[in-house]
Amino acid sequence: MTTATAPATHVPSTPATTGVTFGRVMRSEWIKLRTLRSTVWCFGIIALLTIGFGILLAFTVNTGGTVDEESQKGLAVNVATLGVNFTQLVAAVLGVLIISGEYSTGMIRSTFAAVPARLPALFAKALVLALTTFVVALVSIAITALVTIPILSGKGIEPHLGDPGVLWALLGGAGYLALIAVMALAFGAILRSSAGGIATALGLLLVVPLVLQIFASLTNAQWIQNVMAFLPSSAGGKMFELGHSAAAQAAAQPPAGLVVLDGVQGLLVLLAWIVVLLTTASVLLKRRDA
Secondary structure, three states, X not given: OOOOOOOOOOOOOOOHHHOOOHHHHHHHHHHHHHHOHHHHHHHHHHHHHHHHHHHHHHHXXXXXXXXXXXXXXXXXXXXXXXXXXXXXXHHHHHHHHHHHHHHHHOHHHHHHHHOOOOHHHXXXXXXXXXXXXXXXXXXXXXXXXXXXXXXXXXXOOOOOOOOHHHHHHHHHHHHHHHHHHHHHHHHHHHHOOHHHHHHHHHHHHHHHHHHHHHHHHHHOOHHHHHHHHOOHHHHHHHHHOOOOOHHHHHHOOOOOOOOOOOHHHHHHHHHHHHHHHHHHXXXXXXXXXX
């Protein structure tokens, strides 16, 4: 008697490409970001305020006479980046909501289940948020600069948008907004609360500088002014401040002992804030339950 044997079945091996990669995590975070209603609203407000405040300032500029070339460049930069002083608050709110919203809805558990290492998810959120905010801010600033050229020309101001210093200042304004959004994201990851994260971020950007300014004016203490120079808003503001000529800088030397940062130093200070906050968020993210 012979026994029939079933033919061996070949089970296809699972391709090695099904693992979690940083590129796939970034793609996932990009999908989340662009499908959130808060993202659309915040980016829309950033564009609207940037263009609106720029046009408003361009119409109200009063030179009062002949303006030298350096002053014309400075006015053009001020007009294009005026809105950054207001839209930084919107960028901070968006940065907090990107991660605190997942904690409030419980979606963060799904995120960490898909990315067990957790840190790639945090860094992907930060990178996607920074790139998207930078692009939106840069487009808004560029539109503002182009729209206000005819208005400024009618007032005897001929902006030199092709000047390297002007271009760097406009790029700095967009970069500042992107970095503020990432800093706020770190606050959201640390506090895991929308209210707490937004209050902390806005307090650091608005309340702390105001309080220190009051104390500095009352006491004339130089050390308070030096502390203020290293706040995120003060240091980051140097990123979109047009550098003056060597003659102008020599004529406006600060008092001895007073810290005055330039654009590069301001960028480094703001990056230091972000590194410290993201490092803190990373440690807490690994130690705490979702």
